[in-house]
Amino acid sequence: MPEKLFTPLTIGTLTLSNRIVMAPLTRNRATPEGDVPNALMADYYAQRASAGLIISEGTQISPEGKGYIQTPGIYSDEQVAGWRAITDAVHAKGGHIFAQLWHVGRVSHTSLQPEGRAPVAPSAITADTKVFTPSGFADASEPRALETSEIARVVADYRKAAENAKAAGFDGVELHAANGYLIDQFLRDGSNKRTDAYGGSVENRTRLLAEVLAALTSVFPASQVGVRFSPFSKFSDMSDSDPMATFLAAIDRANDAGVGYVHMIEGDTGNSRDLPQGADLLTLRKHVKGAYLANNIYDRASAVSAVETGAADLVAFGRLFIANPDLVERLARNAPLNEPQPATFYGGGAEGYTDYPRLDAKAA
Numbered sequence: 001m002p003e004k005l006f007t008p009l010t011i012g013t014l015t016l017s018n019r020i021v022m023a024p025l026t027r028n029r030a031t032p033e034g035d036v037p038n039a040l041m042a043d044y045y046a047q048r049a050s051a052g053l054i055i056s057e058g059t060q061i062s063p064e065g066k067g068y069i070q071t072p073g074i075y076s077d078e079q080v081a082g083w084r085a086i087t088d089a090v091h092a093k094g095g096h097i098f099a100q101l102w103h104v105g106r107v108s109h110t111s112l113q114p115e116g117r118a119p120v121a122p123s124a125i126t127a128d129t130k131v132f133t134p135s136g137f138a139d140a141s142e143p144r145a146l147e148t149s150e151i152a153r154v155v156a157d158y159r160k161a162a163e164n165a166k167a168a169g170f171d172g173v174e175l176h177a178a179n180g181y182l183i184d185q186f187l188r189d190g191s192n193k194r195t196d197a198y199g200g201s202v203e204n205r206t207r208l209l210a211e212v213l214a215a216l217t218s219v220f221p222a223s224q225v226g227v228r229f230s231p232f233s234k235f236s237d238m239s240d241s242d243p244m245a246t247f248l249a250a251i252d253r254a255n256d257a258g259v260g261y262v263h264m265i266e267g268d269t270g271n272s273r274d275l276p277q278g279a280d281l282l283t284l285r286k287h288v289k290g291a292y293l294a295n296n297i298y299d300r301a302s303a304v305s306a307v308e309t310g311a312a313d314l315v316a317f318g319r320l321f322i323a324n325p326d327l328v329e330r331l332a333r334n335a336p337l338n339e340p341q342p343a344t345f346y347g348g349g350a351e352g353y354t355d356y357p358r359l360d361a362k363a364a
C-alpha cells in the first residue's frame with residue numbers, strides 16, 4: 001500500500017493524481033518587456049507536471065500589482081498567450097495547474113509602478129522590506145491608502161485576471177492572501193488602520209478577501225478556487241494583534257465562498273515552523289471546510305505523516321520542487337534529492353531553473 005501522500009485526491013471535478021503540490025515560487029524569469037511568460041518557463045513547469053497540482057508563481061493581476069522585476073503578469077493579451085503555452089505543456093504531461101493571482105500592495109517601489117506612482121495599500125504605512133527593482137534591491141516605497149471608492153476597481157482587476165486565467169487554460173486560481181501582500185495587508189491590523197468598511201473589526205478587515213473570492217468564484221467553480229494564508233508569518237514586516245481571531249474569520253470567508261482548498265503557510269514563511277504563543281494550527285485546520293493544503297519546510301517524513309494523520313489533505317513543497325523536477329517520483333521511491341541552489345532562485349536563465357537532473361538522467 002502506498003502512503004496516502006501518493007494517492008489521488010478529488011476536489012470538485014478535478015482529480016489530482018497525488019497530494020504533492022508544487023508551491024507558488026517567484027523565479028523572476030518572465031520577459032522583461034511586458035512581464036510575459038515564455039518558453040523557458042513552459043519547459044520548467046512541464047518538467048514538474050507530475051505534481052498532483054502546480055500552483056504558478058505569483059502573477060500580477062495589473063501593472064499596479066507588481067513589486068519585483070520580471071515577475072509575470074496576467075492582464076495583457078501577450079501574457080495570456082504566454083500562459084496558454086505553459087498550461088498546454090503541463091496538460092500534455094497529464095498535470096494540473098492553477099494561476100496564483102497576486103497584487104503586492106505596498107510591497108513595491110515607485111520605479112515598478114505605472115508612471116512612477118506610489119504603490120497602493122490599505123493604509124499609508126511603509127513596509128520595512130526590500131523589493132527587487134531595475135536597479136537592484138531597494139527599500140519598499142511609501143504607499144498611498146486606497147480610497148474606499150477605488151476598491152471596486154481592484155476587485156474588478158482580480159475578476160478580469162481570473163477570466164484571463166480561464167482563457168489561458170488554467171484549471172483554477174489561487175488567491176495570494178499571504179506573505180504581506182495586498183489582501184494580507186487588509187487582513188492584519190499592523191498594516192490596516194482604515195476607518196471605513198474595510199478596516200477596524202475582523203469582519204471589516206476580511207471584507208476585501210470576501211469580495212475578491214466572490215469575484216473569482218463567479219469565473220471558476222468555487223472548488224477550482226483556492227486561497228493562501230500565512231497567519232503567523234512576519235515576512236514583509238507583517239503583524240497582527242490576534243492572528244487566531246483574524247484567520248479563523250478569514251477561513252470563515254473562504255468557507256462561505258466554498259473554495260476548494262485553503263493553503264496554509266505554517267509558521268514564518270520559509271524560515272521556521274515555530275509559532276507564537278496562542279497559535280494553534282490544528283484549530284485552523286479543523287475550521288477549513290474544503291481541502292487543507294499545508295506548506296512550510298515539509299520533508300518526506302513530515303508530509304507522509306501529515307496526510308496519514310489527517311493534519312493535511314495536501315502538502316506543498318517549494319525549494320524541493322525547485323531542485324527536483326521529478327520530486328514526486330523521488331519521494332515515492334525515497335530516493336536522494338538534489339540540493340537547491342539559492343544563487344539562481346531569483347532571475348537568470350536556464351541555469352538553476354531547468355537544468356536540475358532527474359533521477360533517470362543521473363542513472364543514464
Ligand code: 8OZ
Binds near residue numbers: 026
Ligand atoms: C520571494 C521573493 C519574491 C516574492 C511570496 C511572492 O513570498 C512571494 C515572493 C517570495 O509570496
